[in-house]
Amino acid sequence: MTQPKSNRRASAGHASLKFADCIHRPMKRLILILNGKGGVGKSFFAVNLIQYLKDKGIAHVAIDSDNENSTLKRFHPDARFLDLENRRELDGIFTALEKANLVVMDCRAASSDLFIEYFTEIDLPAVLSALGAALTLVMPVNHESDSVDQIQRLADHFETQCNYVVVRNAAHSDSFALFESAAVRTQLAERLGGREITMTRLQDWLVEALNDENLTITASAKHPAFSLLDRQRLQSWQRRLYAGIETVTDLLLPTK
16 A cells, blocks of 8 residues: 555654654763783873863763773772673673763773673674664774784774774884784774874873872872973873874764
């Protein structure tokens, strides 16, 4: 039976409204700071990303999963801790996302396999759809081939299931020749909509002082352990990082 034109118009209008509602519906965001290679700057970036959110007054839940160093929780005591040795605790990621619009997790080294298996087990796309959420993988990379290989592995597995931000960590070298020539860089940029930011090198003595005092850069601004010039160095570094973060907020923040 042919549907009357008036009914067809009403149905089309209803579909358009549903589509518009889908477009404008707020989207939650889950961020995993992940690279199976250790020492690439995951926790250092996580500490500073959480500080950025605090400085901007952006509500969030921070989660630490490093049971050896707990760097994120040391600098941000309000961060929650999930023990990855207890597989069931991973459900806490999505329990947090049910109640919050933004969840940021610092993933310990050598945890890529665990997350890949867990997300396969729970059917990640279905869970994200049910929550009205998007996943962003923030993947620090340095001059070492292992860090590039880990990004390739994550991109090959997750493909279009998530967004990607690569953080070029210049802590140990300004050269990213291996990453720049890698196939995964083209794959991320041209097929997966990946973006890149740079985390410039911070002087070793400043990193050590921050660790000794358990201070974020924002907290160091008025701390007597830092001289005027060192406070200037820290604030200049923070401004550069924040400027980089601002270029990818569409992949890091919930949509309104």
